[in-house]
Amino acid sequence: MHKVKSILITGASSGIGEALALAYAKPGISLSLTGRNSERLAKVAKACEQYGATVATANIDVKDAEKLRSWILERDEAVPLDLVIANAGISNAGQSRTEEFDREIFNVNLFGVLNTIYPALSVMQKRQEGQIALISSMAAMYGFPRAPEYCASKAAVKSLGESLRNKVKKQGIKVSVVCPGFIKTPLTDVNKYGMPFLISATKAAKIIIKGLERNQGLIAFPWRMNSVLWLLRVLPHKLAQRIAAYI
Numbered sequence: 001m002h003k004v005k006s007i008l009i010t011g012a013s014s015g016i017g018e019a020l021a022l023a024y025a026k027p028g029i030s031l032s033l034t035g036r037n038s039e040r041l042a043k044v045a046k047a048c049e050q051y052g053a054t055v056a057t058a059n060i061d062v063k064d065a066e067k068l069r070s071w072i073l074e075r076d077e078a079v080p081l082d083l084v085i086a087n088a089g090i091s092n093a094g095q096s097r098t099e100e101f102d103r104e105i106f107n108v109n110l111f112g113v114l115n116t117i118y119p120a121l122s123v124m125q126k127r128q129e130g131q132i133a134l135i136s137s138m139a140a141m142y143g144f145p146r147a148p149e150y151c152a153s154k155a156a157v158k159s160l161g162e163s164l165r166n167k168v169k170k171q172g173i174k175v176s177v178v179c180p181g182f183i184k185t186p187l188t189d190v191n192k193y194g195m196p197f198l199i200s201a202t203k204a205a206k207i208i209i210k211g212l213e214r215n216q217g218l219i220a221f222p223w224r225m226n227s228v229l230w231l232l233r234v235l236p237h238k239l240a241q242r243i244a245a246y247i
C-alpha cells in the first residue's frame, strides 16, 4: 500500500490534531500544520521535529478561505500532499449560548472544512491521487438537545464526506469520514457532564491512522459508543427522541 509522506493537518495545535501530528512524525515525513495559537503550534512542531519529521507551520483561521487556499497550494507545491486532514473544529459545550457563537460553529466546523478540502481536491484531482480525512463526530449520528448546532455541523461534514468518497473515487482520491466519540482534549475538558467511553487523544490518533491506512470510508469509534448511537437510530423516532432528551 502507498504510504503517505506529506500530510497537512488543520487544528494541529491541540487535542486530536496534535496527537495525529505526533503519531505521524518520523524521518521521511513532511508535516504541514496549522492552527491559530502560535505558541502551542510551535510546541507541537518542535516535538514533531524531534521525532525526525520535517515541519512547516502557519497560523491561519480556517474561516479565512483565501489565506488557507494560498497556504495549501504553497505547501502542495513544496511537498505534494498525500493526505489532508480537515480537523479544526469548535463546540459550544462550556460556552454561554449566543446566536453569534452558534453561527460560528457552522463557520468553523463546516465552512472551515470546505475551505480546507476545496484547494486540496483541486491539486489532488490534477494528480489523480491523494487522500482526504474529514473529522466529523459521533454527534453526527443523532441530534442531541445539548448541542444542536454542533450535531448539525458534524452531520453535514459526515454527509459531505460520504458523498465525496464515491464522487472522487474514480479520480484516484480517497475520502474518509472520522466520527470519534468522547476524546480527552481541551475541547471536552470543559464539559460538565459525564462522557461515556472517553479515550485519550493518542489512542484516537492510532485508530484514525489505522482506518486511513485501510482506506475505511467511515472511521467511527469507540465501538461501544457507535453501538449506542446505532441503536438510537433504529429505535422508533418517538422513543429515540425521549432517550436523547436525557443524553
Ligand SMILES: NC(=O)c1ccc[n+]([C@@H]2O[C@H](COP(=O)([O-])OP(=O)(O)OC[C@H]3O[C@@H](n4cnc5c(N)ncnc54)[C@H](OP(=O)(O)O)[C@@H]3O)[C@@H](O)[C@H]2O)c1
Pocket (backbone or CB within 6 Å): 010, 011, 012, 013, 014, 015, 016, 017, 034, 035, 036, 037, 038, 040, 060, 061, 062, 063, 087, 088, 089, 090, 091, 108, 112, 135, 136, 137, 138, 179, 180, 181, 182, 183, 184, 185, 186, 187, 188
Ligand atoms: N474531543 C472530542 O471528544 C471530539 C469528538 C468528536 C469530534 N471531535 C472533533 O475533533 C476535532 C478536534 O477537536 P479536539 O477535541 O482536538 O479539540 P481542541 O483540542 O480544542 O482542538 C481544536 C483545534 O482546532 C483548532 N481551531 C479551532 N477553531 C479554529 C479556527 N477557526 N481556525 C483554525 N483552527 C481552529 C484549534 O486551534 P487553536 O487552539 O490554535 O485555536 C485546535 O488546534 C474537532 O473538529 C472536533 O469537533 C472532537
